[in-house]
Amino acid sequence: MALEHLIFPSGPLGTNSALIWCDRTHEGILVDPGGEPEEILDLALERGVCIRNILLTHAHPDNLAALPQVREETASGVSLHRDDLPLWEAMSELCGELGMLVPELPEVDEYLFEGHLVAFGKEKVEILHLPGHSPGHCGILVTSAGFCMVGDACFSSSTGRTDLWGGDSAAQEATLDRLERLDPHLLLIGGHGPSFPVRDVSRARRMKSTNI
Numbered sequence: 001m002a003l004e005h006l007i008f009p010s011g012p013l014g015t016n017s018a019l020i021w022c023d024r025t026h027e028g029i030l031v032d033p034g035g036e037p038e039e040i041l042d043l044a045l046e047r048g049v050c051i052r053n054i055l056l057t058h059a060h061p062d063n064l065a066a067l068p069q070v071r072e073e074t075a076s077g078v079s080l081h082r083d084d085l086p087l088w089e090a091m092s093e094l095c096g097e098l099g100m101l102v103p104e105l106p107e108v109d110e111y112l113f114e115g116h117l118v119a120f121g122k123e124k125v126e127i128l129h130l131p132g133h134s135p136g137h138c139g140i141l142v143t144s145a146g147f148c149m150v151g152d153a154c155f156s157s158s159t160g161r162t163d164l165w166g167g168d169s170a171a172q173e174a175t176l177d178r179l180e181r182l183d184p185h186l187l188l189i190g191g192h193g194p195s196f197p198v199r200d201v202s203r204a205r206r207m208k209s210t211n212i
């Protein structure tokens with residue numbers, strides 16, 4: 001096996017984070033570091049992973065609280081869809097509204113886009129632009145491992161809210177349509193809670209959206 005991964009909750013809201021790496025070169029990416037940077041750095045150290053890049057599904061505080069420290073200590077790049085830059089730049093206001101600590105964010109190094117292949121070592125993941133919860137919300141498709149991180153687009157039994165800045169209900173519906181059409185063998189990993197199969201998206205749509 002050449003691509004390895006570890007999915008784990010981080011931060012006060014138990015954000016689903018992922019460390020994904022190439023077992024030949026030990027270079028890897030970190031997705032949505034929601035908090036507890038020391039623990040995340042320990043996980044990478046224990047597995048001998050060199051974090052090259054931090055990818056964000058979207059720029060909400062619970063997806064990036066550990067980013068400044070992890071970036072500082074690993075000298076990794078930071079990748080985000082350009083359409084979430086207004087959120088990134090207004091993080092102090094957003095954190096104030098949500099009652100969260102304001103992280104000191106670095107510059108974004110690379111903009112993610114639909115179809116973008118992000119490489120690390122001899123492996124890669126594919127970016128899906130999934131707007132609705134936020135304008136630049138993305139999914140991280142890891143085909144070789146059979147899963148897709150869908151951030152706050154959808155959870156196992158509810159869908160993501162669209163009432164925060166840049167939320168768009170019509171775009172969210174189109175994103176959920178797209179998720180329903182993904183390969184039925186894929187496992188979806190929402191930003192919070194348990195993973196779920198593609199077939200559960202339709203059930204999640206019948207439930208109310210959450211406040212996450």
Ligand SMILES: [Zn+2]
Binds near residue numbers: 058152
């Ligand atoms: Zn969010």
